[in-house]
Amino acid sequence: MKEILKILPGELRRIISQLPTSSLNLLAEIRLRSERPLMVNLIQQDAFLTREGSIISDPADAYRVTGEDMLKTIQLMSNSSVYALEEELRNGFLTLPGGHRVGLVGKVNLSEGRIKTISHIGGLNIRVARQFPGTADKVLPFIIEKETNRLYHTLILSPPCCGKTTLLRDVVRQVSNGIPALGFLGVTVGVVDERSEIAGCYKGVPQLDVGLRTDVLDACPKAQGMILLIRSMAPEVLAVDEIGRMEDIQALEEALNAGIRVLATIHGSSIEDLNRRPALDYLLKQGIFQRFVVLGKGVTLKEIINGQDQQPLMRGESNVKTDWGRPGDNGLRIGRLHGSR
Amino acid sequence: MVAANYDRRPKQLRAFIGALQALETEITYAATPLPEAWERVGRQTPQPVGAIFNNARAALTGGLSAAEAWQKGLEDAYQETALTRQDLEVLLELGHCLGVSYRDDQVKHLQLTKENLRQLEMAAQEEAARQVKVWRYFGVLGGLVVALLLY
Numbered sequence: 001m002k003e004i005l006k007i008l009p010g011e012l013r014r015i016i017s018q019l020p021t022s023s024l025n026l027l028a029e030i031r032l033r034s035e036r037p038l039m040v041n042l043i044q045q046d047a048f049l050t051r052e053g054s055i056i057s058d059p060a061d062a063y064r065v066t067g068e069d070m071l072k073t074i075q076l077m078s079n080s081s082v083y084a085l086e087e088e089l090r091n092g093f094l095t096l097p098g099g100h101r102v103g104l105v106g107k108v109n110l111s112e113g114r115i116k117t118i119s120h121i122g123g124l125n126i127r128v129a130r131q132f133p134g135t136a137d138k139v140l141p142f143i144i145e146k147e148t149n150r151l152y153h154t155l156i157l158s159p160p161c162c163g164k165t166t167l168l169r170d171v172v173r174q175v176s177n178g179i180p181a182l183g184f185l186g187v188t189v190g191v192v193d194e195r196s197e198i199a200g201c202y203k204g205v206p207q208l209d210v211g212l213r214t215d216v217l218d219a220c221p222k223a224q225g226m227i228l229l230i231r232s233m234a235p236e237v238l239a240v241d242e243i244g245r246m247e248d249i250q251a252l253e254e255a256l257n258a259g260i261r262v263l264a265t266i267h268g269s270s271i272e273d274l275n276r277r278p279a280l281d282y283l284l285k286q287g288i289f290q291r292f293v294v295l296g297k298g299v300t301l302k303e304i305i306n307g308q309d310q311q312p313l314m315r316g317e318s319n320v321k322t323d324w325g326r327p328g329d330n331g332l333r334i335g336r337l338h339g340s341r
Numbered sequence: 342m343v344a345a346n347y348d349r350r351p352k353q354l355r356a357f358i359g360a361l362q363a364l365e366t367e368i369t370y371a372a373t374p375l376p377e378a379w380e381r382v383g384r385q386t387p388q389p390v391g392a393i394f395n396n397a398r399a400a401l402t403g404g405l406s407a408a409e410a411w412q413k414g415l416e417d418a419y420q421e422t423a424l425t426r427q428d429l430e431v432l433l434e435l436g437h438c439l440g441v442s443y444r445d446d447q448v449k450h451l452q453l454t455k456e457n458l459r460q461l462e463m464a465a466q467e468e469a470a471r472q473v474k475v476w477r478y479f480g481v482l483g484g485l486v487v488a489l490l491l492y
Contacts, residue, residue, distance in 0.1 A: 075406060075407070075440075075441075078374070078440075079374040079375065079376060080374070080375045080376070080401060080406065080407040080410075080439075080440040081372075081373075081374040081375045081378075081407075081440045082440060082441055082442055082443065083368055083372055083440070083442065083443050083444045083447050084372045084373070084374045086372065086443055086444060117443055119443075
């Protein structure tokens with residue numbers, strides 16, 4: 001939180017820091033929209049804030065974010081140097097120290113049909129980064145080949161916002177550190193983090209724990225990044241988020257040819273879902289993946305499927321929420337994983 | 342003393358032009374954030390101009406906006422420099438633009454300011470040449486008067 005308060009101008013800083021601790025622990029997003037009420041998202045539930053920092057549902061009494069607030073936030077975020085964030089503003093997001101991510105919208109300026117910059121920032125979404133160590137505990141025994149101390153080629157399938165990236169991050173962390181409980185020795189992991197979501201890098205240094213033997217290529221296009229990592233960092237495991245394009249698949253094949261284990265995530269709710277997308281259908285036909293981990297709505301672990309015979313190895317109880325989303329110290333259970341998605 | 346001031350002003354203007362050039366390089370090629378860029382420029386610029394950058398940096402990290410910090414740096418040091426009010430105005434003007442826009446735009450503002458400073462510097466040099474001559478002439482003349490009086 002400290003890192004987030006630092007980039008808020010005085011008035012907003014005061015309001016947010018007056019939130020009760022119980023709410024701060026649930027804080028997932030702070031939304032600043034110029035000339036509109038100040039909003040926060042407390043784990044899938046949004047609320048307006050008054051000038052005194054109390055949570056209300058009626059927007060009429062909420063604090064209205066001013067244009068000045070927006071400008072000052074940008075100044076604080078950029079260290080009074082907007083030009084230093086050109087690249088980030090082009091991509092519409094930036095990462096703060098601590099791995100928190102800020103999404104931005106405003107007036108887009110084009111150059112030859114492509115986004116050149118965003119000026120007149122009209123809306124900011126500050127997303128609090130949270131990490132849930134242990135998320136992968138239930139999954140790991142099924143995706144590790146004990147005899148050889150290697151990871152199976154694993155694909156994590158999940159609809160949006162179901163904890164895909166959070167799970168990936170924790171698998172990466174544990175595989176990289178080694179898992180004494182399973183007798184697994186840590187291996188070198190290469191991560192291509194195109195949207196800075198897995199490791200939340202700030203100035204190239206991961207702000208979230210991704211393990212001791214993990215090399216992160218931050219903000220790099222997946223396909224190019226995978227090839228680069230294979231050539232330069234000799235990873236044992238290559239981890240990428242949200243594959244789906246043909247070029248990603250080709251890069252994955254390159255990794256396989258180099259004898260590297262692949263850990264990837266993908267949008268989708270079932271394997272049949274993937275068959276409908278040409279690039280992924282091709283990938284499945286290759287029979288590369290040995291394990292499919294399927295997540296379901298509400299952060300449940302639906303099933304783990306063996307890639308060879310398509311038979312389920314493990315089935316999660318449907319509609320029972322797993323207890324892998326536990327924020328910090330207050331022991332509050334939440335139904336949803338809230339990492340930096 | 343006065344003659345020395347006329348001599349110092351073009352020198353200091355030149356130092357500013359060089360400093361802004363260095364700042365432009367930091368911004369365009371390295372996208373160095375202002376606090377760090379000012380510190381680097383401050384270190385490589387002769388005094389008293391270098392100190393202005395250092396003081397501005399201190400004010401900026403102390404919580405002032407870039408424009409306010411720049412103004413503070415300039416105004417605090419103004420008395421010790423040989424700069425005129427006009428020079429100061431040109432430099433203050435730049436403060437409103439520093440850090441608030443993209444690289445292309447930053448470069449435009451820096452170049453405009455450098456161009457303005459160059460004009461001032463040329464004028465200052467001519468002025469200095471003339472004034473120094475006048476004052477030296479007075480000096481010599483004064484000496485003569487003293488010499489004559491002694492006789």
